[in-house]
Amino acid sequence: MTIAYTRQDFQSDQEVRWCPGCGDYTILASVQLFMADAGIPKENVVFVSGIGCAARFPYYMETFGMHSVHGRAPAIATGIAAARPELSVWVVSGDGDALSIGGNHLIHALRRNVNIKILLFNNQIYGLTKGQYSPTSEAGKRTKSSPMGSLDHPFNPVSLALGAEATFVARTLDMDRTHTIEMLTAAHQHQGSAFIEIYQNCNVFNDKAFIELTAKESRDENQIRLVQGEKVLFDGGKKGVALEEGRAFIVDVEQYGEDVVHTHDATVDDPATAFALSRLAHGPHGPTPLGIFRNVERPAYDDDMERQIADATEAKGPGDLASVLRTNATWTVD
Amino acid sequence: MTIAYTRQDFQSDQEVRWCPGCGDYTILASVQLFMADAGIPKENVVFVSGIGCAARFPYYMETFGMHSVHGRAPAIATGIAAARPELSVWVVSGDGDALSIGGNHLIHALRRNVNIKILLFNNQIYGLTKGQYSPTSEAGKRTKSSPMGSLDHPFNPVSLALGAEATFVARTLDMDRTHTIEMLTAAHQHQGSAFIEIYQNCNVFNDKAFIELTAKESRDENQIRLVQGEKVLFDGGKKGVALEEGRAFIVDVEQYGEDVVHTHDATVDDPATAFALSRLAHGPHGPTPLGIFRNVERPAYDDDMERQIADATEAKGPGDLASVLRTNATWTVD
Amino acid sequence: MAITQDSAPPISDRERRQRVVIRFAGDSGDGMQLAGARFTDASAAFGNDLATLPNFPAEIRAPAGTLAGVSAFQIHIAGGDILTPGDAPDVLVAMNPAALKKNLDDVMPGGVIVINTDSFEERNLAKAGYETDPREDGTLDGYNVLAAPMDELTKEAVKDSGVQGREVLRSKNFFALGALAWMFDRPQETTLDWVAEKFAAKPEVLAANTAAFKAGYNYGITTEAFAHSTFEVPAADLPPGEYTNVVGNQTIAWGLIAGAQAAGIPLFYASYPITPASDVLHELARHKNFGIKTFQAEDEIAAVGLALGAAFVGHLGVTGTSGPGVALKSETISLALMAELPLIILNVQRGGPSTGLPTKTEQSDLMMSIHGRHGDAPLPVIAASSPGDAFDAAIEACRIAIKYMTPVILLSDGYIGTSSEPWLLPDSANLPSFPTSFATHIEGKEFMPYLRDPETLARPWAVPGTPGLEHRVGGLEKDQLTGDVSYDPINHEVMTLLREQKVAAVANDIPDIEVEDDADAELLVVGWGSTYSATRAGVNNTRLEGYKVAHIHLRHLHPFANNLGEVLARYPKVLVPELNRGQLSRLLRAEFLVPAISFSKVQGLPFKAAEIKDKIIETLEMP
């Protein structure tokens, strides 16, 4: 049964309160458009977030939702999905929320492959607390808390997710609704946890962080689209990605020919190729891959959990409290 | 100036209280032997641990030490190293301590490249709390908390560290003192954070977890030694490791010849090759690489921090409180 | 398997004792916990009333033979109604010199000491810190020493069983157990049946343990020494019914199962292992056929988050831990309180602060339970008072959490969690039932997730999967009706008061305090939690000496029962014994302005009844 929804069905009555021009608006629209088509009964959808600008997201979705505490959304969502595997559970998180305070829950949710879809709105800054550097900010960034430049070497969220055994890892751009919806659809179809890094512009505290990927004059030479089963070519086919000694390189296709260019396959079990691709760019500077890096099958945690319950019930019969209370020896006093 | 120490100089007066036969004893000996030769003044050495069997380690070292709280040692050690970069700061942690509760501090310490050396005693079990599965236990493991088998897909600590931007990543075995000391020495010489996974046998709750790597009859075919500048050969040269499409494979050298075999270079900046090697084994089963996966240079956090202070002092002169108090406009009432 | 009393052997010319305290002590490797547990089961089967106290060595396994490595198990058996595992053992079984050294001081003057002479050789004596052999230097003067070469006798007994090498001496504890079984006239079958079932898959071990046990029993029969030290402890006159012997970490798990059944919703238990709470996770993990989901999380913060997530979607979310873990959960508990979702936080308390004394008992997390959150953040706090009571306390926590849509802190401690007592099995038919009613449809125009039940002040529980009730909860202050985020000053005050009043309203839903009263008592003893047995025994013993003392024991620490203030006001003196530095006593002073006197003990050990008695008398005699 498909359900006929429109975007409006997923708009809550709350006024949307991000700064005018914030990338979060576009992502919200993409998610609502995706939901309208995805055919998931609205009452079965749960959005969970931590704290941050991005984390206001659930308030704007006319679904069930929880705006929880900073960094803990992946854990709370895991509880939701593990308790009720039939629900469609989504986490919305910022780069501070997911990678700074919440890093541990994120990596554990990914390795467990619990059925939650994690959207990381990466604006490379702490928006809500007014502009401190985040774990994805470039080293040397000057902010209120780093007036002489940050000393932190940033994470590459895709590399980190792959290192944490994630089964589905993708990257997209706030402005590109079509691509975003494509990624959301694939994540939804994936069994288990899915991680999507969404480059999101914070026009107030970190404007133009992704300009190399979005500006008309540079985007072709900087957007590397990963497409399943296709050669990794970009810049109008002039450039391509090749792999050697376990590492990915950009090659001039005219010079080396298309044969050296890698054909993308996100479904290979070994994440090493995906990892190599993730190292092409550290942050959105220069040619940067977008698309699905990894998409492999592994049993979902919540399904396994249900199976153990079914197996136990089959083996022992449904639970009988009276007999549990008699686990230890009993005796009768008359 | 080198200082003449013996192992005894690093033995504290506390009775060592691990279970007889525990792999921790051997590691303690290796660390003490390494320290005796390393030439670091004893009073400049600090061992920091969390909680667990492994975490008792500092009590047995006649150096400064802190047995802190569960999972937080990397953060505390970061404070120590950042405050006093001249100290030699070591973290001792278990697989639960470092990867379960402490995962976030671990990955952040690694990406920041702060000058601490992290030893992960990986026995693939929670020893101190008597035998629950850990984030490195194999899926399906039956323990008290997982009587029907654990559902968790384990971390590969080396992959995780590489995904977290670690500059130095190695793996060794408790029983192999020479190799352990070699790894400790390299970690000590590295500027910034170093991560060593040490396979450690817990003979009480997870005996023989590493038997494939240690048993006489199987160790040759399962220990892949990574040696800088050398071809990655093992099993007496019969087998080797080759890289293709970004992934590492084991090849039969007799069949394919040595030319296809990869030559190990841990100093390449791109961690993708190291990552590919880390995927050869997921847990100590079958051919498993040991040695230094990655060893690259990046400025150490604590050094950078000192430099900013020096720069600020040079630019503004040493701090003058009286003038700071006059940051805002002042006026005089007579 | 129910063992009825008729299987007990006939009574002979044994010394008749109303109560006896026995302590099994040996090296960690000597199997003393197992011996104690078997003796307990046999005593239960015999029909004694009993209470037990295991005492493990501190977390890390200490070298064999040392004082740090001594493991002990104490059991108090009696013909009458007893409450504590006993203050001082009448009988000490010491399997090695360290066990003797560490425990001898506690033994009653003239008590019986059973020792394994084979272990009294030089190396072991040195490890225990004995310079001379205590058997020979007068140390044991005044005790009744029963010595047996247990190593040798065990070896001899098991030689045909098929066990080899190190395994041989593993049966030593069964030898000791056999000897004690003879001394106290315990039914042999209880133990032998257990061995047969437990070691069914290892026939040599089964044979060895059986042989060792019988050898011990027969050694008792045939040996002079033992023959003159036999006791008869009569079966207790307990209320009729079916009994079993339980430890608190079991019963609290079972109580949670019963609570979920009473509520008609699935149980979701998320935890991160920590001493002494881990066994609750282990126990629940065994019962997946109840539809129970247990989850070993990456840390305590994740565990409470998981349980809260499960609660949001309609499960009975529970997270169990000990003090350090509760500290970590504080922020998320506060979220549960703001989101007004049911959640149970079990704290099996241990010695603090920080890592403290992880294997020891203490009641020092009471203040944190009540005040350990930022903001004005009240929630109900309930404490179990014994292993048996833990079952009921857990059910009560479930009831309140769901009815009032609130997180509840359920307090147990290391003593309750690991000690055992006989427990009259509840009649399944009479177990409480409080079926959950989820919101199913919109009342009025719009769904109002914070519209309250006028009586309980609880908001509706509307779970995902219910069409039309889509809504958002969160940690920001909420509008008192719509639940939308509200920064309105007055609304914040209203909501703060509503949260306070809702929790306060629980007081109307719990029984009044009943006083174990001596009509004109001068002194009221107020206890809570695991001190119940010692406090009750102490009070009883004081009364036996003619003093007038009243006693109450609190299950509800927040809110207090409605009549508590009035009860306290009745007595000139109020004494509050606690295993902390006076935390309940401070709460009573703040709430009721009574000059409660704190009796504090922070040694990682339970009170002894005698300590309570002495303190009561001292307090009564104070001007």
Next chain:
Amino acid sequence: MAITQDSAPPISDRERRQRVVIRFAGDSGDGMQLAGARFTDASAAFGNDLATLPNFPAEIRAPAGTLAGVSAFQIHIAGGDILTPGDAPDVLVAMNPAALKKNLDDVMPGGVIVINTDSFEERNLAKAGYETDPREDGTLDGYNVLAAPMDELTKEAVKDSGVQGREVLRSKNFFALGALAWMFDRPQETTLDWVAEKFAAKPEVLAANTAAFKAGYNYGITTEAFAHSTFEVPAADLPPGEYTNVVGNQTIAWGLIAGAQAAGIPLFYASYPITPASDVLHELARHKNFGIKTFQAEDEIAAVGLALGAAFVGHLGVTGTSGPGVALKSETISLALMAELPLIILNVQRGGPSTGLPTKTEQSDLMMSIHGRHGDAPLPVIAASSPGDAFDAAIEACRIAIKYMTPVILLSDGYIGTSSEPWLLPDSANLPSFPTSFATHIEGKEFMPYLRDPETLARPWAVPGTPGLEHRVGGLEKDQLTGDVSYDPINHEVMTLLREQKVAAVANDIPDIEVEDDADAELLVVGWGSTYSATRAGVNNTRLEGYKVAHIHLRHLHPFANNLGEVLARYPKVLVPELNRGQLSRLLRAEFLVPAISFSKVQGLPFKAAEIKDKIIETLEMP
């Protein structure tokens, strides 16, 4: 730059007022905070005593023109000694309809309303929820309305400056500021100098703001309406000295710098950003030339761990946060307490529980500060009472932490953190000095890391790099001398008591409470923290009406000053005003058994002096 008073313009035929409260209100984008801050500086330069209160919209930027988007800044200027930013504004500047709507109710009857008429068009009226134009429907009857088309006038004024498009109207706030400067006779140079310095790099903006300011000023001079609403608020008779205007997040940072200098050790500040504490991190990060290390950690648990690590190696370890962050730090604070290392935990409190009201003030973390740790875990708690006082409170926290080798909780709140007051600069020569003495050598045979100073009970601070003093600390219970891990029952009790006594001993090292006394007062008002200004003003005003009231204000919340009990006992009634549900009042009741009466306000806002006065009178008149 020091501005002396002589630069103030001459006084004309203005209406003389002893005190005036002015509120600037507008859309978040209207620059009201900046206008308020500039007016504050000008008033300070003029010589008024003053107090300010910013009021930002809640965290997320709300759509322009809505009520949620209104940002306000209130300033109280006076000729006499004032304490609060004022209860109700005499003058409201409303830059748009929403600002009017949201603030009008607060304005004093007959007050002055300055409005920007250009913003009163349909769309804005609708966004503010006005159905008819309040300028025309009688809403403003009874007020003195000064209307100016500020958009138009600003556009006109800046047209030659070079700013374009959106930038043009950015100068609107300077127009309003100019008009107010005229009304209140503020020196123009203070503002113009600031503009010149601030926008030196942006000459067009400099020119535009200057032009807009002057246009506003001149509009005041030339317009009838404004000309008749001019005030003279005389310069205050403050103690002589050099003044500056400070917000608490600045002074507390400076106090930490001063504390580290007094101790002669480097400051290490580790923090994770959180409203309203982040500015302390930002301020300290600017002063690396003091050798200060600031560290933005991955979370609050890491931050406290980092600070503790730094403390272990001899730095002044400080970690700053707000309530939710302190909740997360609890476990590690407990470790610091067990390891007995100096550590300062700064809590700039905000509205709770959970995420609560992040941008609003509250005092509801007091109980958590005192009791929010597992185990018996006492530590000193100190509160700042105003922006200026925060400097001294921070120094005091440093002194106690180091002298007693203990973690100390230092409480501030959103009000102190973000509001400002004039502050008499301390004389650098008289700043406290308490040089740290690290352990440098072994006394006796062996280094005893837990051998205590007999007076303070502090253990030695022996830091890495000191040969021979190698030792280990940790969270397990320690032997009272050697510091080795100890599971000994009596040792645990001794150590628990020692930790308690050490903290209690701080009471001997702090000044006795001095009462602002009305000799035979019937009522004592007990305040703490940021309520100081309102409480003091409320008490003063009550006294002016002839009531007899005494007042004390506590800096030390744990332990209390030695004479506190005795002081409390002197008064028949004790009233405790707090921005929480009665937390200090409960502590006083528990400690001293006094029937303290709680006066609670939890609206995310400070007390008004009038609220305090009314409550005092009500309490006095109660039977």
